[in-house]
Amino acid sequence: MLADTRSYQDKSQAAVLKQFNTTTDGLTSHEAKKRLAQYGPNAIPEQKRNNLLDFLKRYWGPMPWLLELAIVLTLILGHDTESIIIFVLLTINAVIGFVQSNNSQKAVALLKKKLEIMATVRRDQAWQALAASQVVPGDIVQLKIGAIVPADLAIIAGNVTVDQSALTGESLPATASAGDLLYSGSIVKSGEVQAVVLNTGTTTYFGQTVTLVKTAKPKSKQEELMLAIVRYMLYLGIAASVIVAIYGLYLHESPVFILSFVLIFLIGSVPVALPAVLTIVQAVGAMALSKKGIIVSRLTSLEDAASIDIFCFDKTGTITQNKLSIIACQPLTGYTAEQLLDAAGLAADQEHPDAIDQAVLNYAAEIKHPLDFSKRQQFTPFDFATKRTEAVITTTDHRQMRVIKGAVPTILALYAKQHPADTAPASAAIQQLATANAKKGYRSLAVASVVDSQMALVGVLAIADPPRADSASMLARLKNLGIKPMMITGDSVPIARDVAEQVGIGTKILPAKALKTGTAADKIQLIHESDGFANVFPDDKYQIVKLLQEDGHLVGMTGDGVNDAPALKQAELGTAVSSASDVAKASASIILTHPGLHDIIAAITTSRQTYQRMLTWVINKITKVIEIIILFTLGFFWLKVSLVSLLGMSLLVFANDFATMSIATDNVQSTAGPNQWRLGPLTAASGVLGLWFALVDLVIVWLGLNLFHLSLPVLQTAVLIGLVFNSQLRLLIVRERSHFWTSWPSRTLLAVNLFTIVIFALLALTGWLMPAISSPLLVTILLLTLAATIVLDFLKVAVFRWLKIA
Template sequence: MPETQDAVENLVASVAMETGDLVANPGADPTNGLSAVEHRRRIAQYGYNEIPEKKPSPFLNFARKFSGPTAWMLEAVIVLSLVLGNYANVYIIVALLVLNAVLGFFLEQKASKAVDALRQRLRVNARVLRDGSWLVVPARDLVPGDIVRIRAGDFVPADLQVLDGKLAVDQSSLTGESLPMEKAPSSLLFSGSVIRSGEATGLVLLTGARTYYGKTTELVQFARPRLQAEEVTARVVKWLFVIVGLSLSAAFVVALVSGMHLVDILSLALVLLASAIPVALPAMFTITLALGSVELSRRGVLVTRLNAAEDAATMDTLCTDKTGTITTNRLTVTGILPGDGWSEADVILYGALASEAANHDPIDRAFLLTAEERGAPQDRYTRRSFIPFDPATRRTEAVVEKDGTTLRVAKGAIVAIAELTGTDPARLREQSGGWAEKGYRTLAVAAGAGDDPLSIVGIVAMQDLPRPDARHLVGELQKLGISVKMLTGDALPIAQETARQVGLAGTITGAEEFEKVKEADPARASALIEESAGFARVYPEDKYAIVRSLQAQGHIVGMTGDGINDAPSLRQAEVGIAVASATDVAKGAASVVLTGEGLENIVDLVLVGRMMHQRILTWIFNKVVKTFQVVVFVVVAFLLTGQFVISVFGVVLLLFVIDFVTLSLSTDNVRGSKHPDSWEITGLVRSSLVMGVLVVIESLLILNVGRGPFGLAATTSGLQSFAFAILFYFGIMTVFVVRERGHFWDSAPSIPLLLVSLADMGIVAVLLTMGVPGLVPIPPAATLTVIAMAAFFSFGINDTIKYLMLKRWW
């Protein structure tokens, strides 16, 4: 992938020149390094070699809890209460507002601590030349102009220029390229890449946020996903406000015609506003997501942004990185073509003899592992000499001995081995059967006895194979209605072959074609992203743009990855998923981190997320039904009787005994959807209104029983207690109706939900019998009548209508 390499090197070189950090930098001394004094001066000038992390103020986070639709509605009720002089209501609602803020803040802080734990970075040390002596210092102390020594197995601690030595460098976490890049003097090395073989001295050019690694991390800072919970809360509040607004408008018109006082309407507005506030919705979101996150952690999935698990329920597109995510990020022998008179065993044996395990070279390792798996008799040979890979010769050579016979072996690029053996390279390529066209890495192996000329032993194809579970994962996600797209920095043939092996049907588009279409017709480029099964030779900014384009088209996007180059798109996606082998920056940018190898836990993430979605959806469904019931019931009763059938205290008490008690829905037994969920609030409200109309009619019938046989019409306070009982018991029973999309008996509620609801019903029955300030006692027979009639209407009539309605509309 030379174009990718050149583009990145040009980027680093241009930044380095802008800051004056090239080799010509005064004070860069390859013999003695920087002095201690000069090092301190450069620390002051450039800062430490680290990426600063931006953390929001906890005080600001807490203050934000008093802003937003829910908080504003509560604050409006407080103002109205002050105007009307209802100071007791002010105290109650202020306490409710503070309780909601404190609960949300502490749950989010707890989740934030989990994020911080996952973002702990490994302390990397570096060998640096200072005052003529080689020292081992923390990598954060490096400055431009430092001379460092790097060798096989090291992380590159900053952007460097090679002064002497030769290296093979793994840059897959930066550029997405799966094959190591060869580095010679004057080449650039990038912070975060890994030295696979060789040893060299380098000059530090760029550190901290100015490195290629740092520039990518800065892009992460600007990436922000949409927050579904905030959008849903705002839309629910909007619909509840519409319900209250329409009801108040009707009451206001009637009041003007009948000559009622404006103060009476304000009192009614206070009651209705208090009833409509979904004060427990943010807490329901937080608790459900927190419990779901605990469940996911048991399955090897760590959620680092609390709402990401719920976003996984609505995710309809998954953009996945190839190297290290779909594939193993390890070269494997996938094809062997022996030469005339040779066998496959000979090809592997001689290729392994021409390899060195200590170099950690991916090609050497592939030969050695294959030889070990096949039982090749390497131990029968004694090595006399070994020449490691050289970019100039593009091959490795070794001299081995067995039973007194000397054997020369070599392996390398087809052209290099053809030249060594005097063979026509075109013929070798033809024999390889199109491996190169499929993106396989093809090499030739040669051998010869003593001083005899070497001859071709065979040709080997290597590939970064897909993980064993990759094809299964893709199939499972597609069954769940999720479109999977592969994004990779590798060449188009490699991407196409990988897509074929894992079952990604559709076109794999090259980055060059995508760029041409984007420049000529941006609208067509968006359609191309939608249609393609993946993209090859993409840069980090391309991945980021693809995710944003999909989001602009209304998709909820997931993104998997493991490298620094994936970090911006991981942060931008609603569901950023870092695999177990991911770099620290990728894990920090992601909202989900897998702790086990492979990708099978993504299916767990989606299924658990969809169950969490159903629980939240049930709470909202119930809240809209209950709000419609309270608002319309109170307005109609007020217009019919001229009385407020429930007090502001009764409405606020309902918030506690229903809204907060139904938080136990976060533990309910539910079934996840087989398709991506959506927050289709309009359809939800439509269904809720039908249920609400039924409940209002039924509530008025029960209220009439209280006014007649029980004679409660004589006192407003007694009627208000009876109306409170109606609204409470209908509210609790409606929970058990709407929690199941089929009939209520199709699934059993969770034990916590059942026990809390029964306890709540018992406590309220005692309060209604004994009485408390603001709620006068009523006869136990009246309470039992409400319970019996509410149960009959809820489970005998409403459940059947709900089943038929949802079967048709949802």
């Protein structure tokens, strides 16, 4: 068992090498092979998907059980055709769900597949280029500029600056030398080192974070919705079945007749196509987002995103550019900003600039201030011992000047050494500027010059990782959509507060340690009262998201680094930005491929459109179930018969459930605020609509008996056609929360709608699969259902407004 990487921080080089039974010459190939077998590959193992089991699981669950029960009952009753139809419905659900899920998995797998990282490893006393997955504890590796640290390491020789932003969220490169630790996933920005491997795979910092990612299990609102709808419909169906069964026994009806009636209620009550419709609606939304450069890796997140009311943003690389920039030139008295920038720029490495040098050079280019490098006679790059850069330049009066750039403590110490008698005024001015910058969250870079052995302090450059150009506007639009933005960052409080204020999030940024004490209720209240948290670790981000979810919120989370991955996985809408690490992308629900955050607005609006389409289907389905229950129950008490045959009910499921899948293409508008699934009001509204349509169906029954004098089989056809026409016409009014003429349905929806009406009309006229009805009766049913639907539209608008369904 390997020790935690951080436990090696205070150990000597000799002790570390001895513990791993290695030397600076590295391991032999034979020993490395043994250790690879012992510790495993330097990779994060992934659970492989079993396609067969995944497909078969779609026949297991509350909804499949109900359909499978219906199949068994129809076979017992001798209705083979009906049992085949129900099995086909069940299989269509399974196939659609499996295909869509499989396509999504393939897209994610393609995204996660990365070019294999190579490592320079000393084996058999020679340097070799090996796949990073083959690195083992005790290996000696060499890292140069641009190299990705392949495992957790302890430096044994050399110096480097490394970018750890993917791990810590800190944008400023860190320096490391012999005895220091380097973590897997960091990137070498300058320097060169040799190091011994301490931990690989899941035991690295990187790997432990991925383990935390695996523990993150966001609750699927989609699954909760599906189960709730199934329960609602089933309760209604069972209640009606019990009433009918009791009355049937009272009338001494045969058990077969009663069982057939119960089966009709069961088939009519179960939302057979719900899983397939959900998958298709979400897949259509995902395809629309992919055209905008947004990859959806978890389809259910599209449904959840419509209800998000809090969005947590990582700062570095998400709100900010993850690139150091000069915020201000602050010359001391006697110097100009141009002179300060000249000195700093000529003391920068033009050919191989580090992050700070690049910031200085970029700033000069942005303000169109030319730097005359022809004046530079000598340049000394950054050195880990001196912690500064220097250059010798020729001044306009042909004298030589040495310009020096470095951290404030480094430059002030050098100045005090050369001016031991009188350093207070200039040093105090520099220190005052640095302190003021620190309060704003800026870092300070001091610049000095030396002429004729006389050193002078020129001024300070304020450095920060500035916000992206679109961050403020994006966050403002997000607020207009009813979503509260929060900043969750590993950076310091002053830096986080300054950025949060610039982009309009707010200024109440608290340290993460504020959440370490108190009850869960205290912590939730603190989160609500704040605008964000700083100095957070991966588990802090994860816990903040979980606390918000436990308080009833649906949470969005953005990020780009390994440190963001657990929270990305836990959030309902984990969003990886374009520059995100592979682990962040693998953990996220959606992945942006364009810089900036404007695409988040597209994701939110698309998710709300997805919600509207699903809402239409749910209202239509609940209305149909209530219509059927009222119609069949009253019809049985009235006529002592079933108004639709088992075969007719199976066909009705196709007409109502599967034909309405075209809702996925419908033209809908996004709402102004977060959406919430409130099944109580939805059921109440659907109850009003269902009652109205049931009355229309009963009118059809009365007309069939008293005006057209129909036999029972023909009457069953007439009722079936009335139910089909109602379901298709109803769809055209419930798709719009206002009057139906407010917006046009999509061409696909309208075409499928009309096609279903025509097909069932032809079946009824020709007598195929059902007893035939006359043309006058068909026209009467069509006109009656059309008129009733138009009248109902006005009632629908009033009911939706009253129950606040939008």
